[in-house]
Amino acid sequence: MEQVSQLTEFGKIFLFLIIGILLVSATLFLSRSLSIRRPTPLKLSSYECGEEPSGNSWLQFNSRFYVIALVFLLFDVELIFIFPWTTVFGQKILINADPMWGWLTLIEMFVFVGILLIGLVYVWRKGDLDWIRPEQKLPVAESNIPLSVYDKINAEVYTVKPFFAERPQVQVESIAPANSPVSKPAFKPTFRKPPQA
Amino acid sequence: MTIEQLAFYVISATALLSALLVVSLKNFVRSIFLFFLTLFSMAGLFVFALADFVAVTQLVIYVGGVLVLMIFAFLLSNRELLNNPEASEQSGFLHYLPGITVSVVFLGVLLMVLLKLDPGEFQWIQQSKENTLKPTDNTIHYLGINIMTRYLLPFEVVSVLLLMALIGAAHLARKEKEQ
Numbered sequence: 001m002e003q004v005s006q007l008t009e010f011g012k013i014f015l016f017l018i019i020g021i022l023l024v025s026a027t028l029f030l031s032r033s034l035s036i037r038r039p040t041p042l043k044l045s046s047y048e049c050g051e052e053p054s055g056n057s058w059l060q061f062n063s064r065f066y067v068i069a070l071v072f073l074l075f076d077v078e079l080i081f082i083f084p085w086t087t088v089f090g091q092k093i094l095i096n097a098d099p100m101w102g103w104l105t106l107i108e109m110f111v112f113v114g115i116l117l118i119g120l121v122y123v124w125r126k127g128d129l130d131w132i133r134p135e136q137k138l139p140v141a142e143s144n145i146p147l148s149v150y151d152k153i154n155a156e157v158y159t160v161k162p163f164f165a166e167r168p169q170v171q172v173e174s175i176a177p178a179n180s181p182v183s184k185p186a187f188k189p190t191f192r193k194p195p196q197a
Numbered sequence: 198m199t200i201e202q203l204a205f206y207v208i209s210a211t212a213l214l215s216a217l218l219v220v221s222l223k224n225f226v227r228s229i230f231l232f233f234l235t236l237f238s239m240a241g242l243f244v245f246a247l248a249d250f251v252a253v254t255q256l257v258i259y260v261g262g263v264l265v266l267m268i269f270a271f272l273l274s275n276r277e278l279l280n281n282p283e284a285s286e287q288s289g290f291l292h293y294l295p296g297i298t299v300s301v302v303f304l305g306v307l308l309m310v311l312l313k314l315d316p317g318e319f320q321w322i323q324q325s326k327e328n329t330l331k332p333t334d335n336t337i338h339y340l341g342i343n344i345m346t347r348y349l350l351p352f353e354v355v356s357v358l359l360l361m362a363l364i365g366a367a368h369l370a371r372k373e374k375e376q
Contacts, residue, residue, distance in 0.1 A: 006201055006245070006332060007201060007244065007245070007247075007332055008244075008247060008249055008332045008333075008334075008336075009332075010249050011244040011245075011247070011249050011252070011332075014240075014241075014244050014249065014252060014253075015204055015208075015241055015244050018208070018237050018238065018240060018241040018244075019204060019207070019208070019241070021237050022207070022208070022211050022234065022237060022238060022241075025234050026211075060272075060273065060274070061269070061272040061273050062273075063273050063370065065269055065272065065273070066266070066269050066270070066273055066370055067366075067367055067370045067371065069262075069265055069266050069269050070266065070363075070366045070367065070370060071363065071366075071367065072262065072265075073258070073262040073263065073265075073266060074359055074362060074363040074366070076257060076258055076261060076262045077258060077262075077359060078356070078359060079257070080254050080257060080258060081344070081352065081355065081356075083250075083253075083337070084250065084337050084338075084340040084341035084344055085341055085344065085345065086341075087335075087337050087338050087341045088338060088341035088342050088345060089341075089345075094342075104345070105345050108345065108349060108352070108353070111353060111356075112352065112353060112355075112356045113356075115353070115356040115357055115360055116356050116359055116360060116363075118360060119359070119360045119363035119364055120363075122363075122364055122367070123363065123364075123367050126367065126371065128367050128370075128371060
């Protein structure tokens with residue numbers, strides 16, 4: 001008995017990809033379910049390169065991301081409709097059967113995309129796609145000194161003290177040697193104890 | 198058992214298990230990430246129905262779009278809102294009783310229909326006996342031709358619908374910001 005394949009050729013490859021993803025997830029799940037978990041407050045705190053973490057890591061994101069994701073989703077759906085069209089548009093057999101086929105499909109797709117482009121223009125014009133830019137603040141110094149004062153200072157001529165290679169004789173107080181042994185800089189690891197209940 | 202059957206059972210078991218976990222997990226973020234698994238395995242099940250295009254659509258729209266939107270909803274929301282202590286207090290058998298009743302009754306209805314139904318008595322099933330898909334069929338080609346001929350008007354109406362959805366969604370999302 002000859003085995004008849006129940007899957008399309010594309011489907012087989014697609015299944016390979018999906019089963020690959022599922023197996024990776026299954027491995028991750030297995031490692032999680034088999035591992036021993038004994039959480040302490042210290043273990044659960046996030047690692048901040050030795051610093052003590054402060055505040056919450058759960059930040060509230062800008063809601064503009066959401067609008068952009070929505071717009072993306074709509075055009076994602078549009079893409080799904082375009083995809084079957086690309087396989088039949090401009091096919092030689094179909095065009096030979098009816099010469100208007102190519103023009104019909106082309107115009108219909110232009111209408112389809114054109115209507116959706118109105119939406120893009122709307123969103124663009126309403127400023128939903130605008131990103132928040134950092135405001136540039138030029139520093140302003142409030143001072144009553146006119147600029148001519150600075151010009152005057154700049155115009156002045158300063159004489160440089162003469163320099164000699166020989167050190168001038170100055171009485172230097174000798175520092176008394178410290179009695180305590182010299183402490184070298186050293187790394188002292190400290191361990192934080194978990195908060196007692 | 199062929200390898201295809203094995204793959205089918207593995208995928209359907211993953212779909213069922215992950216879907217059950219999605220609704221039963223208390224942690225919303227975990228259930229959303231498990232939903233990825235559910236949708237991937239659903240895409241695999243579509244492949245077994247010879248619906249390759251639907252499978253790819255599932256991946257592109259649900260995994261690539263809807264789930265990302267769901268994750269964004271989490272990123273945008275406040276953590277204190279999600280950690281609702283009142284919800285976790287209500288537990289026990291009585292709390293789950295309505296849900297269990299509804300699902301058991303629904304299972305009963307499905308089983309009854311399955312047992313009482315005779316597939317031969319419907320005319321449309323009889324007629325469609327010869328009209329089946331073969332693995333060698335180029336389904337996306339048929340889809341394209343049908344969209345461009347028989348369903349041309351619905352196809353264009355869909356674009357208007359998408360436009361409405363886009364404008365409505367952008368408007369709703371913007372309104373909250375202005376307050």
